[in-house]
Amino acid sequence: MLIILTRIVFCILLICITLSLWKSCGDDKRNLIYKLLMVFSIILLILAFYAPDSPVGAAVFRFLAFAFKPLGFSIILLVYATTLISGGGIKGPAPTLIITALIVLIITSAPVFAVWAAQEAEEDAIEVVSVSACCDEKADAIVLLGQGTTQPIIPDRIQVQLTKTAERIIYAAELYKKGLAPYVIVSAGPRIGSDINTVEAQDIRRVLVLLGVPRGAIILEPNGSTVHESAVETREILDERGLEPVIILVTSAIQIRRASLTFTDLGMRTTPAPTDFNTVNPYEDSSYRFVLADFLPNAEALLLTTEVWEEYLALFYYFLRGWLAPGF
Structure with missing residues (x-):
């Protein structure tokens, strides 16, 4: 309703x-x-x-x-403000637009704000999906949402190069070696915006094998480029192989809430296994301590704020589409 x-x-x-x-x-x-x-x-x-x-x-x-992200929104305001400049003068509301754009950029690129936003997103995800229950309960499969965890292999690069979100690959391997599930389903579709026609799931499999996961225990899902696509494709794999829809879901802490609700909506009993924490470690009693430099804007903070904002936009979109299980 x-x-x-x-x-x-x-x-x-x-x-x-x-x-x-x-x-x-x-x-x-x-x-x-x-x-x-x-x-x-x-x-x-x-x-x-x-x-x-x-x-x-x-x-x-x-x-x-892009228009709703902090950087894109600020650029649009500044571009519109420039159209109001003529004859050496600035017509209203150009000054207000310029000031608003600067305020948005300064706030969203300040580490103190970025860390606060990420902490709110991650703590909310932990509370909603009961992360504390992970990960002692066994399942029929560990599902790894691996999109964007590796970089493509190019002629001058012979190994698989990992990104900052590759911690989830290591975590999935650890959960498998604990004997929590007999299979690891790697969901990662074709690389976005790459001239190299490769499926990322294949590169992730190479890394998992190096980490000690048997090749026969790895199931590739090479079509999922979004969380919803991954959920749909994963459910089909489970049904085709006669596996129970009971999974351990590995993805980033910021994304775990949306991912868990999406998989649950398709009838899978999901145990969330978040990783890639930016500010919060739910398994330790730790807190982030700010220093003076955290109040000075930088690009890394703007990137983190944008990542959090993108997740909130995606969560709202999934809600409108009806792709989230009750409980949102």
Whole structure:
């Protein structure tokens, strides 16, 4: 019921904004092109909402996501402000737009804010999905969401190079060697934006084998580029192999809430196994201590804030699509 009401409110807001923009164009024939562009934009928005994995939908979705990120939002404000500069003067509301953009950039790139935002996201995930229950309960499979944990092998690189999120590969191997599940399902689709036609799951398998996981115990799921796709494909693998839909789910702490609810929504009993913590370690009594440098903006902090904000946007999108199990 809550999903339906949220969708209704969202649609009403979109209709109101569209009607307001339509009326602002006036009845002049010269504005016909703007109205046609508006209709075309609405069609693209609908396509991006219902088919975000299609080429056009993905492009629109990435553009919209950029506009809602701190850096993208600030750039849009600054670009709009420059259009209000003419004849050596600045017309309103250009000064307000410039100040707003600077405030957004300064706050979101401050480590003290980034750490606070990440801590809130990770602590909330731990509380909602009961991370403390991990990981003594056995399952039929360990599911590793590995998208973005490795870099492609290029001619000058003979080994698999890991990224900052590769801790989840090591953690999945540790859980397997503890005997918690007989299989490790590696879900990672084709690399995004790469000229090299490789499936990341194959590279992750090489790393798992080096970490002591038998090759025969690794099941590749090479199609999942999103959490929802991974959940759908994983459920099909479990059904095809006659395995019970009881899994241990390994992914980043920021993403674990959305991932767990998505897998649970498809009928899988999910034990969350978060890793890649930015600020919080739920297995130790530790806390982050700020220093003076944490109040000075830097690029790493902006990246962390953006990652947290992207996850909240994705969580809201999954909620609108009805892909989350009750409990959101």
